Amino acid sequence: MATINLKAFPYSEDVTCPKCKNIITLYDPEGSEYCVCSSCNSFIRFIANDTPVIQKNAPPIKQQPVLKLGSVGLFNGYNFKVIGYIEKKEKDAGYAWREYILYNYEKGYANFAEYDGHWTFVAGKEFYPNLEKLSARSWEFIDFEDNEYNLFNKYTAITTAILGEFDWDILYEWAKTSEFVAPPNIIYKEQDKPGTSTADFYLGRYAEPREIADAFKTDIKLFPEKIGIGANQPSVHAKRWFSVYKLTPLLVVLVAVIGFISLYLNPQHMVMDNDFFILSDSTKVNEFKPFVTPSFTLDKSSSALEFSIKSDIDNNWLETTVVLVNEKDNQSWEVTESIEYYHGYEDGESWSEGSQEANVLLSGIPGGKYHLNIYPASGDTRNKSIHININANPVVWRNVWVTILLLCLYPLYAWLRMRNYEKRRWMNSDYSPYETDK
Amino acid sequence: MNTIKAARIYLVFALLIIGYYTYAALNGIAFWESSSVTRNTEYNNNSRVRGVHAFYHK
Numbered sequence: 001m002a003t004i005n006l007k008a009f010p011y012s013e014d015v016t017c018p019k020c021k022n023i024i025t026l027y028d029p030e031g032s033e034y035c036v037c038s039s040c041n042s043f044i045r046f047i048a049n050d051t052p053v054i055q056k057n058a059p060p061i062k063q064q065p066v067l068k069l070g071s072v073g074l075f076n077g078y079n080f081k082v083i084g085y086i087e088k089k090e091k092d093a094g095y096a097w098r099e100y101i102l103y104n105y106e107k108g109y110a111n112f113a114e115y116d117g118h119w120t121f122v123a124g125k126e127f128y129p130n131l132e133k134l135s136a137r138s139w140e141f142i143d144f145e146d147n148e149y150n151l152f153n154k155y156t157a158i159t160t161a162i163l164g165e166f167d168w169d170i171l172y173e174w175a176k177t178s179e180f181v182a183p184p185n186i187i188y189k190e191q192d193k194p195g196t197s198t199a200d201f202y203l204g205r206y207a208e209p210r211e212i213a214d215a216f217k218t219d220i221k222l223f224p225e226k227i228g229i230g231a232n233q234p235s236v237h238a239k240r241w242f243s244v245y246k247l248t249p250l251l252v253v254l255v256a257v258i259g260f261i262s263l264y265l266n267p268q269h270m271v272m273d274n275d276f277f278i279l280s281d282s283t284k285v286n287e288f289k290p291f292v293t294p295s296f297t298l299d300k301s302s303s304a305l306e307f308s309i310k311s312d313i314d315n316n317w318l319e320t321t322v323v324l325v326n327e328k329d330n331q332s333w334e335v336t337e338s339i340e341y342y343h344g345y346e347d348g349e350s351w352s353e354g355s356q357e358a359n360v361l362l363s364g365i366p367g368g369k370y371h372l373n374i375y376p377a378s379g380d381t382r383n384k385s386i387h388i389n390i391n392a393n394p395v396v397w398r399n400v401w402v403t404i405l406l407l408c409l410y411p412l413y414a415w416l417r418m419r420n421y422e423k424r425r426w427m428n429s430d431y432s433p434y435e436t437d438k
Numbered sequence: 439m440n441t442i443k444a445a446r447i448y449l450v451f452a453l454l455i456i457g458y459y460t461y462a463a464l465n466g467i468a469f470w471e472s473s474s475v476t477r478n479t480e481y482n483n484n485s486r487v488r489g490v491h492a493f494y495h496k
Contacts, residue, residue: 243448244448247445247448247449247452251456254456255459258456258460258463262460262464265464266464266466300466301465302467303466304467304468305466330478332477332478333475333476333477335472335474335475335476336474359472360472360474360475361468361471361472362468362471362475363466363467363468363471364465364467396463396466396468396469398468398469398470399462399463399468399469403455403456406455407455407456410448410451
């Protein structure tokens with residue numbers, strides 16, 4: 001067992017390799033039961049009276065460790081010393097990763113796991129006592145400390161190369177492992193002995209190479225480049241989404257409240273609702289005599305006006321030019337609207353198209369006295385009337401919908417990016433909750 | 439508080455939109471009005487050009 005409950009790192013000791021006489025430095029001489037000679041790769045066990053005995057030859061490492069053995073750093077609130085390096089692979093598959101054994105004099109072992117440039121700080125129940133509450137069931141997910149961890153991967157890990165010192169016989173370790181992810185965290189469930197119901201749980205947290213390099217004073221250039229998306233790599237898009245998804249409904253409510261307040265301060269009111277008789281102009285085809293409506297007043301300094309123009313046309317059309325004229329300064333607004341309404345009965349079915357009504361919205365009309373000049377024309381010269389209705393300060397629904405749409409654009413974008421990111425993450429898993437292309 | 443900090447750019451953008459929405463609601467301004475509306479540009483000593491819908495009053 002690693003030496004724990006100390007107040008500082010123990011003094012290191014040098015031992016001589018029984019085979020090649022190379023000097024091996026042990027950083028936890030009391031606690032480490034096994035070590036590897038970096039010169040001849042002998043896997044050495046210390047038996048009674050700390051006598052080194054060669055067990056077998058350890059396979060040589062394929063990659064030089066990024067963190068040097070013996071380097072010290074403050075990480076996650078604990079002082080660690082790197083005392084071991086392990087290369088592992090998945091049984092019957094080509095996936096390989098690296099682990100750095102970190103020794104802390106108070107709690108014992110933790111490690112960094114590195115796969116495709118993605119680093120995870122992993123520690124057991126000595127560092128996270130709540131892991132003790134978990135038990136070995138065959139879950140699809142784990143609820144742990146308010147997070148739901150979803151099954152991401154299952155595999156058997158095989159040690160392919162080692163360096164440094166250990167307190168257990170790592171070469172014989174064939175851990176059956178399940179990974180459960182809740183980025184940036186990951187829980188590893190390891191069963192060393194097949195067929196048993198007991199398991200060890202470890203909690204991992206995604207670590208950026210920069211923070212590891214800073215903590216262990218290592219050149220960041222030595223760290224491998226990230227490839228793809230790590231199993232527990234936090235998503236910046238998820239962070240953006242979770243920061244706005246609760247805010248957006250509040251902002252939409254705020255838009256509604258502002259709408260109600262403006263409606264209360266500037267209530268909608270009708271300034272005209274009249275039928276106007278129209279007379280055909282016998283000198284022009286389809287045209288009627290223009291006419292002027294009674295005046296009306298807008299009290300507010302700036303108002304929106306909503307016009308509704310109706311006529312009882314039947315299988316015909318009507319076009320009218322309406323000019324809103326300010327009687328004080330002759331400022332005017334002109335709008336030409338067409339109404340078409342056709343209907344019939346064909347092949348046993350009734351049909352209709354068009355409408356007998358047209359609507360126009362005018363924006364920011366200054367206060368003052370106004371009248372309308374009307375210039376009607378119609379295909380039906382028997383048409384006798386036009387109905388004009390004008391509301392001041394109407395609810396401008398297009399403003400409401402456009403504002404809500406603009407407020408929702410960024411959350412929608414963040415959600416789509418988050419979903420895309422998660423889909424790519426889960427492409428590396430056999431347990432993806434997303435539909436995958438077969 | 440962390441939520442607001444993480445979403446501050448969105449919040450600034452949202453408040454600008456809501457600010458203009460409030461201004462428009464209180465002043466009867468539509469984000470856009472009917473496309474067929476034209477305004478005259480010459481009335482009682484005013485010869486400023488306003489927008490693209492300039493026309494001469496009948």
